[in-house]
Amino acid sequence: MFQSKEIRGPAWLAAAALIASLTGCSKAVVLNPAGDIAAQQGQLVVTATLLMLIIIVPVILLTLLFAWKYRQSNTEAEYDPEWHHSTALELVIWSVPLIIIIALGALTWISTHKLDPYRPLDRVSETKALAPEIKPLEVEVVAMDWKWLFFLPEQGIATVNELAAPVDRPIRFKLTATSTMNAFYVPDLAGMIYAMPGMETQLNAVINKEGVFHGLASHYSGAGFAGMTFKFHGLSNEGFDAWVAKAKAEGQPLTRDAYLDLAKPSERDPVKRFSSVEDGLYSKVLNRCVEDGKMCMHHMMAIDAAGGEAYMKAAGLNLPQDVCTVQNADRVVALLDQRDQPGAVAQQ
Structure with a gap:
């Protein structure tokens, strides 16, 4: 294709101007x-x-x-080819x-x-100290494919692709993911923080103005990445209470089965609200044991810390080489629950 130098130059300038405007x-x-x-x-x-x-x-x-x-045309410039040093x-x-x-x-x-994102806040803003009686708002975040799930344990609700917090109240985020590493980012709130399967990261932040702010996934995670966004609402205390009441009135209970259905990959999901959350659901998500019969990671790590297979045999439970199977998970968990009880004897 014919390209003229006269056209190419202005085209580059126009592209640069467009990028600058964006x-x-x-x-x-x-x-x-x-x-x-x-x-x-x-x-x-x-x-x-x-x-x-x-x-x-x-x-x-x-x-x-x-x-x-x-320049070449400046004949008055001093020319000193022997110069080599100036202290x-x-x-x-x-x-x-x-x-x-x-x-x-x-x-x-x-x-x-x-x-440090793990460091609790010591102030609300540059001009406002943090009152000692103010309790941070706890938010448990799960990065899914391709949506955000938020648990608010104090309020007993959960939401998808929508989050709210009172203005000038510290927020303590705990973050994990279902299957793919991602990054939680609300530019108006704080820097991005990673969310990883089987791990929990933390972020402490505060919002100082009322409004609706953009939240997104800043780490590429597959086909639905572009639509993995959410709205973060900065509200007054009264507005936040009304937002919670709306979730309780309009939402459905978030049970384990409802979560497993929600965890299936989907793109550009609308906002969903859940009026209640099954006890311990976030912990099961974090420890990757929501499904029936699946051993939780903290139980698995407890076995390893205690000596692994040798510990299990010494405790009276003889298992196959791979102790972390669906078939024997219930027995292993029961043993772990009993090990701290005086006089408890594990039965095979």
Whole structure:
């Protein structure tokens, strides 16, 4: 296909302008978020960028200056082919970057500890301290294929692809996944945090403004990844209570069977609300034992920690080489439940 140089140049400029315009669609949410943790992270980005610009800007300006001053047509520029060293220039070249690296290192070290996602919050916002009587809102998150499931144990409800929290109340997230590693991300709330099958990660955050904010999966997880989004509502205390009441009034119970049906892969699911949650369901999801007869991971790890097969035989339960089967799971769990009871004897 014929391509003219006259057309190719403007096309590249138009593409660059289009990309630049698309960056504004997010309204720079990372640098202007509605939550305190995200705001601190955004400020960290700005501070680190300004520190690096101390080197970048002078280098760019000096590059342009040298190119202009020592251009071929400038016969008045001094030409010294024997020049090879300047102590003053060496001091500037090495000392300034070294100072910036030290500053960035100190900033990173402090921020890494201060903004640790596992660290409980010590303030609500820059101008508001955290009252000691305020209890964090517990939210248990399950990344599914391809939707988000949220448990609110204190309220006794669950939702799919929708979450709400009161303004200025700390939120403690506990996150896991069903089958595929993913990443939970609400740009207005805090940085992303991974959710992995059989593991639990944590995130502490707070929302400081009322509104509806965008949540998404920021880690590619298959065909339905693009539609794995949800709405996060920042509400007043009264609005949050009304949201919970609506879930209790309109939703259905989330039983183990309902969860197994929900866990089947599906794309772009609508918002669903559940009025109640079966006891221990999140723990079973985390330990990958929702199905009947499947041994939970914490039981399996308890056996390994106690000595594995040798422990089982010493306790009086002789099992095949693979002790983690559906057929013997009930007996193994019963043994584990009995091991701390005085005088309890496990029967094969």
